Amino acid sequence: MVLWVDSFSDCFAGDGVAAAVSLLAAAGYAPELLQRPACCGLTWISTGQLDGARRQLRAALDILHPLVAAGTPVIGLEPSCLAVWRSDAAELLPEDLGSPRSRPAY
Numbered sequence: 001m002v003l004w005v006d007s008f009s010d011c012f013a014g015d016g017v018a019a020a021v022s023l024l025a026a027a028g029y030a031p032e033l034l035q036r037p038a039c040c041g042l043t044w045i046s047t048g049q050l051d052g053a054r055r056q057l058r059a060a061l062d063i064l065h066p067l068v069a070a071g072t073p074v075i076g077l078e079p080s081c082l083a084v085w086r087s088d089a090a091e092l093l094p095e096d097l098g099s100p101r102s103r104p105a106y
Contacts, residue, residue, distance in 0.1 A: 001024070001029050001030070001031050001032070001072065001073040001074070001075055002031070002032050002033070002034050002067055002072055002073070002074050002075070003017070003020060003021065003024070003031045003032065003033050003034065003075050003077070004034050004038060004064070004074050004075065004076045004077070004081075005017050005033055005034060005077060006038075006039070006040065006076065006077060006078045006081040007037070007039050007043075007081075008078050008080075008081065009077045009078055010037075016077060017033075017077065020075070020077055021033075024075070031075065034063070034064075034074075036063050038059070038060035038063040038064055039056045039059070039060055040056065040057065040060060040081040040084040040085065040089070041053035041054070041055075041056030041057045041060075041084065041088075041092075042080055042081055042084050042088075044056060045084065045088055045092075050092060053088075053092055054092050054093060057084075057089050057092060057093055057096075058093065058096065061089075061093070061096060061097075
């Protein structure tokens with residue numbers, strides 16, 4: 001499994017990342033940290049900078065997609081960042097994520 005350490009978890013003080021690694025290890029997993037930054041673009045989305053958000057999401061997708069496609073579980077720490085992948089990303093990148101908006105209506 002890979003632990004996706006988002007920008008918020010990475011930049012703010014605290015030991016949340018270490019605690020997550022310890023918890024996952026105690027549960028019998030061998031978590032690895034994502035080696036490259038993968039920003040979901042939440043800051044850009046929340047400030048209305050949607051082109052910037054799309055750039056961030058595409059870069060993150062290039063990093064995360066091969067892991068997910070290979071069946072590697074990706075564990076995220078920040079609920080707001082995870083929520084971006086559940087809704088905003090599909091709306092901002094319909095051609096990349098197969099949103100219903102990108103499919104023809106039959």
